[in-house]
Amino acid sequence: MTTRKDEENKDALDEVDALDAQKVKVVDKNKNLKDISAMLDERSAEIDEIKSRYQTKIEVEDKLEADGGSDWSGYMLGLNLLISVLVCTVIGYYTDKFFQTGGFLVVLFVFIGFSAGMWQLWKGLNKED
Numbered sequence: 001m002t003t004r005k006d007e008e009n010k011d012a013l014d015e016v017d018a019l020d021a022q023k024v025k026v027v028d029k030n031k032n033l034k035d036i037s038a039m040l041d042e043r044s045a046e047i048d049e050i051k052s053r054y055q056t057k058i059e060v061e062d063k064l065e066a067d068g069g070s071d072w073s074g075y076m077l078g079l080n081l082l083i084s085v086l087v088c089t090v091i092g093y094y095t096d097k098f099f100q101t102g103g104f105l106v107v108l109f110v111f112i113g114f115s116a117g118m119w120q121l122w123k124g125l126n127k128e129d
Contacts, residue, residue: 077124081117088113 055063064073092109099105 073124077121080120080124081114084117084120085110085113088116 088109089106092106092113095109096103096105
């Protein structure tokens with residue numbers, strides 16, 4: 001014959017067992033969360049390492065600006081050559097027309113323009129900042 005007090009003790013023990021079971025579940029979940037957190041930290045470190053290999057467009061533009069260049073620097077070098085030749089050709093044409101040398105000054109000024117353009121190209125490609 002069980003007494004009322006025995007039943008209360010049994011109920012209390014059942015509650016303690018239930019709480020222990022919940023505690024084990026919470027500890028397991030906490031362990032899983034720590035594992036997940038550690039995995040996320042590892043992945044975050046991997047992502048940061050991969051990002052460090054690449055530069056953003058803004059970083060590239062800032063570096064070019066700091067170096068004194070731009071995305072257009074290659075085009076500018078070609079334009080310097082073209083404009084040098086064209087300007088000298090026009091100068092040669094009109095001086096040839098004025099002095100009536102039969103095309104000699106045009107050829108001379110084209111050569112001068114090409115030389116000046118190549119000099120600008122050489123300086124642009126070999127500048128050290």
